[in-house]
Every structure is written in C-alpha cells, then in structure tokens.
Amino acid sequence: MTSPIEHKQQQIETTMRLAPVIPVVVIDDARHAVPMARALVAGGIPAIEVTLRTPAALEAIRAIAAEVEGAMIGVGTVLTARDLQAALQAGARFAVSPGISPRLLDAADDCELPLLPGAATASEAMHLLERGYRHLKFFPAVPAGGPKLLGAWASPLPQIRFCPTGGISLASASDFLALPNVLCVGGSWLTPANLLASGDWAAIELLAREAAELRRPV
Known part of the structure; x- marks a missing residue:
C-alpha cells in the first residue's frame, strides 16, 4: 500500500513532468x-506557482482554480502550517517552499496538499530524503552553485529529482534541463511585472510557448 507521503510525491512528480518550466508568479x-x-496554459505551460509574496496571492489562486481549465495551480513561498491550509482552502493543488523547517514538514505530513520543499545543500536534500521526499526544489539555484553543483549530486543522490529555481532565464534553463536529476525548472521570466501590469497576455503566451519547447531528458 502506498504511504501518504509517497502518494503526494507521485502527485508532485506528475506536476513536474507537465512542462519543462513552472512559472513563478508574483x-x-x-x-x-x-x-x-x-x-500560460494556451502556451503549453499548465503548472503555475503563485507566490505568497503579495496580498493578492490567495485571491489569485482562488480565481485560477475556479476559472482556468487545464491549469495546475500551486502556491509558492509557503513557510508555515497556516500557509499550507490557506493554500489548500484557496484551491491550490501543490505547494512549494523555499527551504524546510521541522514544523513545516510536520504540517505537510498532516495536510493533503503535496509539498515540493526547497533544499540548497546535500545535507538538506538527505534530510528530506529521510522524510520521504524524492522530489525537491533546488533554491536559490544559480547563487547556490548552479548546474555544476546540482549535477554533482546526481551520483551520490540518484533517488532525488529537482526543480531548480532562482536566477534562471530562458537562456540558462537548458543547462539545468540537460542534467539527469532535473525534471523541470522554475522561473519568473514568463510573467514579468511589466507584462502583467500592461495586460499583454499575447506576449506572456509567446514566452510560454518558448519555454514549452525547451528540451529535457526523457
């Protein structure tokens, strides 16, 4: 019988495999x-992470969950048990945290919302593996060591697959996606503030199409 954490990890893996990029939206x-x-969905990018960095975030998640067919809406910058519950109630289908804490992991065990937790070191990745997490966010990807560091983890930590996020662009995404332990990347370049402010949805769809065409290992 599949354990609750393993079931949620399978859900996270499915989400990570939907497209090469998960937009990180403020x-x-x-x-x-x-x-x-x-x-974003029209451009081939269905999984969307809306971060809890603004007062509008939860309302945005509720609206997307209710009105956008084909969207796999998630919530980012999850720091506490309260954040998890608020995201679940808003209709989010996955949660992402920048790092880990014992309280957050305990809360995630008791919450049906699948969590993609963040790790920046091999020790953090090992700790999460002990807790049953095989799918992690590598954050902040570029400042923490970029593709070279993440690639070096592939042999000693072969069980883990990553979504590197932080400082990644369309130009650098392929360097991460070429790694055997990367399923997708997270990036904010698909939804820049100026395009959101001007309502240039056609431009965002074009950015999504470019991202959806990025290649990654089978």
Whole structure:
C-alpha cells in the first residue's frame, strides 16, 4: 500500500513532468490572474506557482482554480502550517517552499496538499530524503552553485529529482534541463511585472510557448 507521503510525491512528480518550466508568479492585482493563467496554459505551460509574496496571492489562486481549465495551480513561498491550509482552502493543488523547517514538514505530513520543499545543500536534500521526499526544489539555484553543483549530486543522490529555481532565464534553463536529476525548472521570466501590469497576455503566451519547447531528458 502506498504511504501518504509517497502518494503526494507521485502527485508532485506528475506536476513536474507537465512542462519543462513552472512559472513563478508574483501577482499584485488579482484581476490579472485569470487572463495570465489562460495565456500560460494556451502556451503549453499548465503548472503555475503563485507566490505568497503579495496580498493578492490567495485571491489569485482562488480565481485560477475556479476559472482556468487545464491549469495546475500551486502556491509558492509557503513557510508555515497556516500557509499550507490557506493554500489548500484557496484551491491550490501543490505547494512549494523555499527551504524546510521541522514544523513545516510536520504540517505537510498532516495536510493533503503535496509539498515540493526547497533544499540548497546535500545535507538538506538527505534530510528530506529521510522524510520521504524524492522530489525537491533546488533554491536559490544559480547563487547556490548552479548546474555544476546540482549535477554533482546526481551520483551520490540518484533517488532525488529537482526543480531548480532562482536566477534562471530562458537562456540558462537548458543547462539545468540537460542534467539527469532535473525534471523541470522554475522561473519568473514568463510573467514579468511589466507584462502583467500592461495586460499583454499575447506576449506572456509567446514566452510560454518558448519555454514549452525547451528540451529535457526523457
């Protein structure tokens, strides 16, 4: 019988395999959420992470969950048990944290929302593996050591697959996606603040199409 943590890890893996990129979205105006998400989905990017960095985040998640067909909406910058519960109630289908803490992992054990926890060191990755996590966020990817560091973990930590996030662009994404232990990358370049502010959904759809065409290992 599959354990609860393993079941949630399978859900996270499915989400990570939907497209080469998971957009990391900071949204200031919840009215932009639905057209933005529709543009991303139309461009071939269904998994979307809306970060809890603005007061509009939860309203945006609720709107996308209710109105955007084909969107796999997630919540980022999850730090506490309260964040997990708020995200679940808003309709999020996965959660992402920048790092880990014992309280957050305990709360995740008791919450049905699948968690993609962050790690920046081999020790953190090993700790998460002991807790049953085989799919992790590598954050902050570029400052922490980039593709060279993450690639060096592939042999000693072959069980773990990563979504590197932090400082990645369209130009550098392929360097990460070429690694055998990377399933996707996270990036904010698909939804820049100026395009959100101007409502240029066609431009966001174009950025999504470019991202969806990035190659990754089978």
